[in-house]
Amino acid sequence: MRATVMYGAGDVRIENVPDARIIEPTDAVVTVTRACICGSDLWPYQKMEPTDTGRVMGHEAIGVVEAVGGEVRKIRRGDVVIMPFAFSDGTCVFCHDGLQTSCVHGGFFGTTEVAGAQAEAVRIPLADGTLFPVQVDKDDALMPSLLTLSDVMGTGHHAAVRAEVGPGKTVAVVGDGAVGLCGVIAARRLGAQQIIILGRHADRIALAREFGATDVVSGRGDEAVERVRALTGGLGAHSVLECVGLDAAMTTAISVARPGGAVGRVGVPQNEMMPASQPAFYNNLSVSGGPAPARAYIEELLPDVLDGSIQPGRVFDRVIGLDDVPDGYRAMNQRESIKIMVKP
Numbered sequence: 001m002r003a004t005v006m007y008g009a010g011d012v013r014i015e016n017v018p019d020a021r022i023i024e025p026t027d028a029v030v031t032v033t034r035a036c037i038c039g040s041d042l043w044p045y046q047k048m049e050p051t052d053t054g055r056v057m058g059h060e061a062i063g064v065v066e067a068v069g070g071e072v073r074k075i076r077r078g079d080v081v082i083m084p085f086a087f088s089d090g091t092c093v094f095c096h097d098g099l100q101t102s103c104v105h106g107g108f109f110g111t112t113e114v115a116g117a118q119a120e121a122v123r124i125p126l127a128d129g130t131l132f133p134v135q136v137d138k139d140d141a142l143m144p145s146l147l148t149l150s151d152v153m154g155t156g157h158h159a160a161v162r163a164e165v166g167p168g169k170t171v172a173v174v175g176d177g178a179v180g181l182c183g184v185i186a187a188r189r190l191g192a193q194q195i196i197i198l199g200r201h202a203d204r205i206a207l208a209r210e211f212g213a214t215d216v217v218s219g220r221g222d223e224a225v226e227r228v229r230a231l232t233g234g235l236g237a238h239s240v241l242e243c244v245g246l247d248a249a250m251t252t253a254i255s256v257a258r259p260g261g262a263v264g265r266v267g268v269p270q271n272e273m274m275p276a277s278q279p280a281f282y283n284n285l286s287v288s289g290g291p292a293p294a295r296a297y298i299e300e301l302l303p304d305v306l307d308g309s310i311q312p313g314r315v316f317d318r319v320i321g322l323d324d325v326p327d328g329y330r331a332m333n334q335r336e337s338i339k340i341m342v343k344p
């Protein structure tokens with residue numbers, strides 16, 4: 001089968017690899033009908049050390065179950081399924097707590113250990129716990145929005161949950177990438193009164209406004225902090241969603257939070273150390289977040305996708321085939337595209 005293999009920074013190839021197949025009796029094999037390129041795929045695209053073996057990329061997908069192992073009970077051949085970016089058994093203490101990204105038997109797709117989904121097919125470990133069947137046709141018009149439930153919408157929602165967004169609150173969203181945009185959707189959905197997006201790309205800002213952003217701050221650093229303060233009566237925002245992962249973004253997130261407020265961080269941190277520790281301390285901020293338990297959030301978000309009350313699929317501004325995936329990485333890395341859908 002054909003798959004996307006990354007060999008190092010800037011080196012993405014479409015290659016023939018061994019077919020995805022059942023290895024453990026709890027596995028399933030899914031034919032990928034939709035996948036996408038994630039903002040977090042751009043970190044290895046920029047930094048990965050060259051390797052000879054490569055890594056099959058992709059951790060967001062929807063597809064059709066082709067085969068199941070002998071111990072799979074809930075998932076059946078022919079099911080249309082959402083694949084969250086982490087696999088999980090669905091039975092351990094953390095899965096019961098709704099934190100499937102910490103599953104004691106779990107892990108992540110698109111790593112050196114488990115092949116990813118920017119491919120014609122993907123092996124799903126722990127299929128019963130991992131996959132979420134949906135009762136729609138594989139070419140349903142809602143597919144782009146359903147696909148976001150495998151990561152980006154769940155991640156934006158997680159940032160909002162960890163930032164303690166609620167009715168009447170003031171929210172700042174740091175980052176206008178696909179996750180930040182989904183964070184705007186999530187903040188509005190949870191009842192925020194004011195939603196300030198910090199970002200600088202005209203196309204993304206326009207979409208953020210349609211998703212519910214009430215204010216836009218396009219400056220950076222101290223200038224952005226001053227603007228957010230001015231927009232919040234000098235107090236700062238109750239809830240801040242950090243959707244980038246760079247130190248500068250985290251510093252801004254902490255600096256625009258109101259004393260006693262909360263920062264929900266979902267941008268993959270690019271440094272060991274967390275910046276702005278002292279202002280976070282002196283302002284009594286809650287700083288929380290991490291990889292979103294997307295599997296847990298599908299249940300909550302799916303009805304709103306199905307009835308059209310949220311349309312996170314609008315973050316996709318380009319659809320490509322597998323052959324164009326290397327150019328898709330380039331386009332997202334150069335900010336030509338917000339988020340790219342792949343139809344293998």
Ligand SMILES: [Zn+2]
Pocket residue numbers: 088089090091092093094095096100102103104105106
């Ligand atoms: Zn588990």
